[in-house]
Amino acid sequence: MQPAECLSYIDSQQQQQEVGSSQWWELEAVQxxxxxxxxxxxELYAELRPWLNNQDVPEQHQPLISMLYGKWLARNARNEEAKEALTQALNGFEALYDKQHSQQTALLILNLMVELNRFERAEKFVKGLVEKQYKDEAFYREVYAELGHIAYLNKENTKHIKYRLESLHWALKTPDDQQKAVAYNNYAIALRMNGEYKKAREAFLAGLDVATQAGDEVRVNTIRLKLAELALIQNNLDKAHFWLRKVEVDHLPSTAFGEYRKLSVNMRDRIVKERESR
Known part of the structure; x- marks a missing residue:
């Protein structure tokens, strides 16, 4: 379903519930x-505004309100206010987790630690999650992906590789080929950032195979673009041109358009310089 259809469906379901009931609030959280x-x-702000600092909001939903408000503030570059709201959300989710351990709540806590760049706390928290030995491979894939993202933000290459590899380890235990391709892609990026180009290429190619099997055209073309970039880093213009020609721009995410244009310009400039030097 399209976004408008999804929201319309939730709204219709919510109207069948008594306002303020537990079922109504569950649907409000989804919306x-x-x-x-x-x-x-x-629309998000209009829906959030009545619930900000409103004591009528059930305790278990207050952290979600704070979190989404904080993320809305961050999107609008109101960073100090965002930090305050996200910290409030983190404290709320941690209080809920202390009362009842939940994997969903644990992931929200970890996500907020990433947002707030609290690496040491996140590592300690994940250690506790690992000790619980949940029988949920997808959960641990996401847990280590979050740690990998923090390491990436902090430019800690060794930890970045370590956590991306751990996330890949868990992804390969799941039946989800799309998530396997994502994990291979993220691991390859970590290797590339550390100058381990041969291993990065192998990981990208493995991810490309899995993404192709999954029919994930967006991931397929994203990885092709990454392979072209990697070849250019290694001064292999022929291979870079080979992979760039394979990229189907219509299947790239909008966030990769700038990356595609930049690579195209860089390759053109390198080819011109190479011809001039002959």
């Missing part, structure tokens, strides 16, 4: 989350 995910920013 707010989808508004954020679908980047409906104006």
């Amino acid at each position: 707010l989350t989808w508004l954020f995910d679908f980047q409906q920013n104006d």
Whole structure:
């Protein structure tokens, strides 16, 4: 379903519930989350505003309100206010987790630690999650992916590789080929950032195979672009040109358009310089 259809469906379901009931609030939480995910920013704020610092909001939903408000503030470059709201959300989720351990709550806590760049706390928290030995491979894939993201933000290459490899380890235990391809891609990026180009290429190619099997055209073309970039870093213009020609721009995510244009310009400039030097 399209975003508008999803939101309309939730709204119709919510209207069948008594306002303020537990079922109504569960649907409200879904609606707010989808508004954020679908980047409906104006609608998200309009829906959030009545619930900010409102004591009528059930305790278990207050952290979600704070988190989504903090993320909305961050999207609008109100960074100090965002940090305050996200910290409030983290404290709330940690209080809920102390009362009842939940994998979903654990992931929200970890996500907020990433947002707030609290690496040491996140590592300690994950150590506790590992000791619990949940029988959930997808959960641990996501846990280590979050740690990998923190390491990436902090430019800690050794930890970045370590956590991306651990996330890949867990991804390969799941039946989800799309997530396997994502994990291979992230591991390859970590290797590339550390100058381990041969291993990075092998990981990208493994991810490309899995993404192709999954029919994930967006991931396929994203990895092709990464392979072209890697070849250019290694001064292999022929191979870079080979992979760039394979990229189907219509299947790239919008966030990769700038990357594609930059690579195209760099390759053109390198080819011109090479011809001039002959």
